[in-house]
Amino acid sequence: MEAQVRIYRIKQGALSAYIEEWRQVVAPLRQTFGFEVLGAWASEEDDSFVWILSHDGDFVAADRAYYLSPERAALDPDPARHILEPRAFRAHPVSLP
Secondary structure (H helix, E strand, O other), rough: EEEEEEEEEEEEOOOOHHHHHHHHHHHHHOOOOOOOEEEEEEEOOOOOOEEEEEEEOOOOHHHHHHHHHHHHHHHOOOHHHHHEEEEEEEEEOOOOO
C-alpha cells in the first residue's frame, strides 16, 4: 500500500464549504477509483485541511486516472477552487519502538 499525506491551505472563510464538498464529492469519487481515505483533519485556526489517501495498487497511475476521468472533469463547481496552497508527499509507516 502506498499513501500520500495531503496538506491544503484553504481560502479564508471557505473551510466549511470545502469540507462539505470533500465529504460529498471528492472522498466518494476517490473511493470509486480504488483509493482509501485513512483520515482527515481540519483546523479553523489556520484554515488548513489534511488528509491521508492510500491505494493498494499503482498510486501514481490511479491518481492520473482519477484526474483524467470524465467524473473528475464534471465536478462543477470544482472543490479545488477553495484551495490556496496544496502540498502532497508520499508517506510510509514508521514503527514505534
